[in-house]
Amino acid sequence: MxxxxxxxxxxxxxxxxxxxxxxxxxxxxxxxxxxxxxxxxxxxxxxxxxxxxxxxxxxxxxxxxxxxxxxxxxxxxxxxxxxxxxxxxxxxxxxxxxxxxxxxxxxxxxxxxxxxxxxxxxxxxxxxxxxxxxxxxxxxxxxxxxxxMRPSAEDNPNPVTRVPVPAAPRQNEKPVVVVDAGHGGVDPGAIGVSGVYEKKIALDYAREIVQELKASGKYEVVMTRDRDIFLPLRERVRLSRAAGADLFLSLHANTHPKRRTRGFSVYTLSDRASDKEAAALAALENKSDVIGGVNLGDYSDDVQNILIDFAQAKTNELSVKFARDILVGEVKTSASLLTRPWRSAGFAVLKAPDVPSVLVELGYISNPQEERLLVTATHRQKLSRAIVQAVETYFETTQSAAL
Ligand SMILES: [Zn+2]
Incomplete structure (x- = not known):
């Protein structure tokens, strides 16, 4: 009705x-x-x-x-x-x-x-x-x-501490891949031209990728969310670290004021954005907690200021290797790419100092053709397989380099 x-x-x-x-x-x-x-x-x-x-x-x-x-x-x-x-x-x-x-x-x-x-x-x-x-x-x-209108402590429970995660180091030998479906619940993310929500696309692709990764039998796979629920950015980072992640993939869909803009892109963390568009995107993605009604006063300095220190340099090298050297090449045959498909900026969700982390923008839901394509099962399977292939190549090459 x-x-x-x-x-x-x-x-x-x-x-x-x-x-x-x-x-x-x-x-x-x-x-x-x-x-x-x-x-x-x-x-x-x-x-x-x-x-x-x-x-x-x-x-x-x-x-x-x-x-x-x-x-x-x-x-x-x-x-x-x-x-x-x-x-x-x-x-x-x-x-x-x-x-x-x-x-x-x-x-x-x-x-x-x-x-x-x-x-x-x-x-x-x-x-x-x-x-x-x-x-x-x-x-x-x-x-x-x-x-x-101020919240009492009971009104605004600190969402950062609410998900119990075992602190013990992992026992298995398999690499741990954490798949993070962006947004969720009260935060719909971007809204496409026909009304599709970024949070839904992110979850659908996350499920597909997780299924493929598990089917390979080579990885321990963890999802930050597996339903339509809100999750603060810092909680996603914390879950990734607590799981002992070896690779963190955050999945998103993008929008652009120019409808013709389309294509897959991948982002890594940097304290200086590679370009204005990447900086604007990071500012938008970092707003998720504001959108979800979280009191940023609890941890604003932590989420908003991102400086890459010495400890993060090696991690960042691995993130860039995965994003620029492997993922872009694997996806090239499955989806159209944005001009300069690898970029960098200060994304709060990528700031675990010890976990190689990338933020994937699967495509533009402001482009009518790409929005239609992104919701099809065929494209979802094709693109997810390419991403999983990139994960396999990444671990094959980093593991052999470590021997
Ligand atoms: Zn997003």
Whole structure:
């Protein structure tokens, strides 16, 4: 069912009621569902309404720089009549939602100016409408926003420490490859011309690559995420190190203001970007935590400042060997390449000092042909095989060099 963005029409309202009734009928007792989202713009305030099949107790808080309101709910199924990630209205400039961590689903409302939640309540089902969470936002000053909307420790659990990872060194002899599907959950990543999300492409390719790597029997393979869930950048780095990774592959899809730009590219870490486009891309990719509603104040100096020290020089040499000398050559016959397909910049997700790490941009989802190609199973298999072949060549050559 597709209605106008902010539906006011009688027909649309009737369809919505029908949709809700149908969803309620099919819901099982323990599935919490978000059934619709509405934004109402009023003089001096903006109302955000979430329709649910049950009562909830949300945790609501604000984060500055940029101004965001975060609404955490228990894990829910987003069963919306239409996808609503994208532009907001009124005081809400952008809207995102998705799984933030196991057990917690999150809305992130980007604000056009500092605004506080002046009213927050649940409405019981009535008049054909299900449970509704209602939040009213009103403009305020920065100082008031920072004080009145600040998260308590419980509201914003430090996501960096939440995934238990064994600290013990690995026992096996096989090289460990960590495959990182970029973005996820509340962070959709880039959005393609036809609406496909980068997070989905990244996960589909990660699964394909992992399957191929495992089938070879030569590697220990670890995924940073294997579902549609948010993961902070530093957590990805930490997981890679804790797994004792010998190679870290972060998978992404790119966009460009010029629609004709297309092609595969691979990036390594450097404290000086190889070109302006690589610097802009790194800035964009490094925003994932802001997008996901993480309080960067917890570790801003760590994520934002990237300086390659002596210990990283050898690691970086290996990253460049894999990216420039091997991967580009393997992919050449399977996909079109961007001009200068190997570039470098300050990507936060590549900063493990002891793990050769590359960030792969599988292609441009702002290019209509490439977006269509990237979602086909044929291209996914072809490109994934080329990447796996590059991994094999890399370990064959580095292992023989070590003998
Ligand atoms: Zn990305």
């Amino acid at each position: 597709r209605c106008a963005k902010f539906r006011r029409g009688v027909l649309c309202a009737a369809l919505a009621v029908f949709g809700v009734a149908w969803s309620l009928g099919s819901a099982t007792a323990d599935e919490l569902k978000v059934q619709d989202i509405r934004i109402g713009v009023h003089p001096g305030s903006t109302r955000f309404v979430v329709e649910l099949n049950d009562n909830v107790e949300p945790r609501v808080f604000g984060l500055p720089d940029p101004y965001r309101v975060v609404i955490d709910l228990p894990e829910v199924d987003f069963d919306l009549p239409e996808e609503r990630i994208g532009d907001g209205a009124g005081l809400i400039s952008k809207l995102r939602y998705g799984l933030f961590q196991p057990g917690t689903s999150r809305f992130v409302l980007d604000l056009s100016s500092p605004s506080r939640v002046t009213k927050q309540f649940m409405l019981k089902p009535a008049g054909g409408k299900p449970w509704r969470l209602v939040l009213d936002l009103t403009p305020t000053t920065r100082a008031d926003f920072v004080v009145s």
